[in-house]
Amino acid sequence: MKNVTDSFLSLGYWSSAGSFGFNTDILATNPINLSVVFGVLIFFGKGVLNDLLDNRKQRILKTIQNSEELRGGAIEQLEKARARLRKVEMEAEQFRVNGYSDIEREKLNLINSTYKTLEKLEIYKNETIHFEQQRAINQVRQRVFQQALQGALGTLNSSLNNELHLRTINANIGMFGTLKEITD
Numbered sequence: 422m423k424n425v426t427d428s429f430l431s432l433g434y435w436s437s438a439g440s441f442g443f444n445t446d447i448l449a450t451n452p453i454n455l456s457v458v459f460g461v462l463i464f465f466g467k468g469v470l471n472d473l474l475d476n477r478k479q480r481i482l483k484t485i486q487n488s489e490e491l492r493g494g495a496i497e498q499l500e501k502a503r504a505r506l507r508k509v510e511m512e513a514e515q516f517r518v519n520g521y522s523d524i525e526r527e528k529l530n531l532i533n534s535t536y537k538t539l540e541k542l543e544i545y546k547n548e549t550i551h552f553e554q555q556r557a558i559n560q561v562r563q564r565v566f567q568q569a570l571q572g573a574l575g576t577l578n579s580s581l582n583n584e585l586h587l588r589t590i591n592a593n594i595g596m597f598g599t600l601k602e603i604t605d
């Protein structure tokens with residue numbers, strides 16, 4: 422370093438140079454001065470420049486490495502997401518198919534249930550009609566029997582005397598009691 426400084430100082434003592442300063446005429450510039458300046462810049466700037474370039478290179482490499490790791494993670498997450506999507510799509514399709522099957526099954530169950538209910542109602546209707554017919558027949562029988570009995574009593578009352586009348590009434594009352602027990 423001392424040699425470089427000495428060479429700059431000795432330039433000031435040269436008689437041909439006159440005074441120290443920069444020569445702006447490129448063709449008249451001394452190639453040695455330029456080589457010295459470039460040498461000093463390269464010597465001192467080389468380490469700094471190398472350090473800057475190395476730091477920049479390391480940051481770029483770390484950024485690339487982080488980007489690759491992030492890319493790998495993103496690809497992995499994308500594959501997982503695609504797998505989940507395929508699984509969800511298959512489940513959705515299965516739910517849709519099962520849903521249609523369930524709807525059809527419920528529809529058939531409802532139709533069968535309605536048919537069975539209608540059959541039961543038809544049976545109940547027929548039983549009710551039969552019961553009402555039997556009740557009507559029984560009422561008609563009782564009225565016919567009562568009318569026949571009243572007619573017979575009327576005939577007996579007109580042709581019988583009091584003693585025979587009483588015996589006939591007692592016999593009929595016994596018969597009616599027996600009939601009533603049978604019908605109940």
